[in-house]
Amino acid sequence: MTSKMLATNEHAEAKAEGELVATGLVSGYHQSPILSGIDLRVRRGEVLCVLGANGAGKSTLARTLVGLLPLRQGEIVLDGEAVGHLPVGDRVVRGLSLVPEGRALFPSLRVADNLRLGAFSRNRAQLAAAVDDVLDLFPALRPRLRQLAGTLSGGEQQMLAIGRALVARPNYLVLDEPSLGLAPIIVDRILGKVRELADSAMGIVLIEQNASLALSISDFAVVMERGVKVVEGPAKDIATDDAVVRAYFGGVGRSETATHSPKTRIRESGERNQ
Ligand SMILES: Nc1ncnc2c1ncn2[C@@H]1O[C@H](COP(=O)(O)OP(=O)(O)O)[C@@H](O)[C@H]1O
Numbered sequence: 271m272t273s274k275m276l277a278t279n280e281h282a283e284a285k286a287e288g289e290l291v292a293t294g295l296v297s298g299y300h301q302s303p304i305l306s307g308i309d310l311r312v313r314r315g316e317v318l319c320v321l322g323a324n325g326a327g328k329s330t331l332a333r334t335l336v337g338l339l340p341l342r343q344g345e346i347v348l349d350g351e352a353v354g355h356l357p358v359g360d361r362v363v364r365g366l367s368l369v370p371e372g373r374a375l376f377p378s379l380r381v382a383d384n385l386r387l388g389a390f391s392r393n394r395a396q397l398a399a400a401v402d403d404v405l406d407l408f409p410a411l412r413p414r415l416r417q418l419a420g421t422l423s424g425g426e427q428q429m430l431a432i433g434r435a436l437v438a439r440p441n442y443l444v445l446d447e448p449s450l451g452l453a454p455i456i457v458d459r460i461l462g463k464v465r466e467l468a469d470s471a472m473g474i475v476l477i478e479q480n481a482s483l484a485l486s487i488s489d490f491a492v493v494m495e496r497g498v499k500v501v502e503g504p505a506k507d508i509a510t511d512d513a514v515v516r517a518y519f520g521g522v523g524r525s526e527t528a529t530h531s532p533k534t535r536i537r538e539s540g541e542r543n544q
């Protein structure tokens with residue numbers, strides 16, 4: 271393959287070297303820090319699943335990654351560039367987008383207008399092409415373009431929220447609980463699309479409470495508790511690690527004695543934050 275061909279195939283090129291790396295993230299609201307030293311890494315082509323109970327700090331992590339909350343300590347490196355102190359829009363332009371918890375659509379605007387709002391510094395032709403790609407990914411939205419977003423079903427609204435983020439053509443996408451409030455069959459469909467996006471060389475941070483389903487489409491996973499990462503490892507090891515499942519997902523392990531997969535790492539109680 272010639273270098274010119276490689277250059278036109280941005281996916282192949284980026285898959286080899288693109289990654290989003292967060293180290294020692296500290297952030298929070300007002301006086302109280304919520305995240306106290308989180309490290310994460312996701313490469314393009316991979317889904318990193320972030321699990322944890324309500325209040326663990328998952329949305330705080332999402333907001334910190336994309337720049338909606340200021341970083342107090344630590345750094346975020348996007349494809350080799352430190353972006354931890356850039357405003358949200360500058361991170362979007364560099365390829366990092368958020369699908370926020372609760373979708374944050376404009377219900378009284380049309381579907382098409384909600385999609386266009388996802389564009390950052392794109393000319394008309396680029397915007398039209400990006401919207402078209404979203405409609406190819408979520409064909410259910412195509413006949414609804416002129417409808418008001420608030421009249422869509424919950425599943426369609428989630429597709430629209432993801433679509434709006436995709437219009438900016440991100441290389442990395444942070445999804446904050448995309449399955450919240452949706453029927454299992456719709457969740458399956460949406461998480462299937464999330465996997466497709468990763469397979470097209472996007473790096474995905476997937477925040478979920480639905481652990482088993484999220485793990486099934488993820489490559490790696492972390493579990494958060496009170497603002498720190500307490501478990502990390504390959505998704506398939508975490509899904510089958512009885513000790514982790516019992517401790518964090520309220521499930522019953524498969525065997526009588528809890529077995530701990532050697533590939534998952536559970537934080538020792540005496541371990542200090544970074
Ligand atoms: N806007 C806010 N102002 C103050 N505290 C907040 C705010 N949002 C979240 N928190 C607190 O931060 C902690 C983590 O919340 P959050 O990141 O939303 O957790 P999760 O997404 O894992 O449920 C909780 O104790 C929550 O009360």
Ligand SMILES: [Mg+2]
Pocket residue numbers: 328329330371446447
């Ligand atoms: Mg949340």
